[in-house]
Amino acid sequence: MRIDVLTLFPNIFEGYLSESLVKDAIDRGILEVNLYNMRQWAHDKHNTMDDRPFGGGPGMVLKVDRVVPCVEEILSYDQRPSRVILTTPQGRTLTQRVVEELACEQRLTILCGRYEGFDQRVIDILQPDEISIGDYVTNGGEVAATVIIDSVMRLLPGALGDDQSAVVDSFSSGNRLLEEDQYTRPREYRGLTVPEILLSGDHGLIEKWRDLKRLEKTFFRRPDLLDDSTFGN
Ligand code: 6GU
Secondary structure (H helix, E strand, C coil), rough: CCEEEEEEEHHHHHHHHHCCCHHHHHHHCCCCEEEHHHHHHHHCCCCCCCEEECCCCCCEECHHHHHHHHHHHHCCCCCCEEEEEEEEEEEEEHHHHHHHHHHCCCCCEECCCCEEECHHHHHHHHHCEEECCCCCCCCCHHHHHHHHHHHCCCCCCCCCCCCHHHHHHCCCCCCCCCCCCCCCCCCCEEEEEHHHHHCCCHHHHHHHHHHHHHHHHHHHHHHCCCHHHHHHC
């Protein structure tokens, strides 16, 4: 998958992209991420990207005549069609279902919001998929963009060492249960012991017990996730 990120703060992404699973996926050619500083499309002498809102009010608005040519040029760098995403608290909420939908694309172009937002005509012209990561406000869309990249890349074939790990993740299709508690050595720590059944070696029984624990945890913590489908309907 190719992901192009348009931001005023490309450095925010550098550390994230150079570690762990994301780095491995990039090194192995499963994922390509390109960072573009939108300011390069500000051609006036002050490199202005934003301006005061018409009608007054706080904050600054990202200018349509900077942002649209920037997105159009970047889209033209590759013939593959791209979904254009705009990160904004006013978007539809990112859920695992949305992540699964995005993971089917060959290409994503993510526009990171900042300040008070974009001139509405950016949205009118580009008709982006406006995505929020939840009902709270962050300083800009960069953190949201990393959340999108991180959750989508997990679903790319071969991105995780073990393909099964993503399938059994909480919230993936066909699994709407939280994960059960996990233990490793030592068997006892400060008087706290590992549930006896996990040491029994009876894998059939262990699986049944884990199913029960997932159901129990979901029931107490996130009853909103339980519906008829939990029980195989
Ligand atoms: Cl996408 N951007 C900002 N600035 N804040 C957010 C968000 C996005 N999603 C939730 N809060």
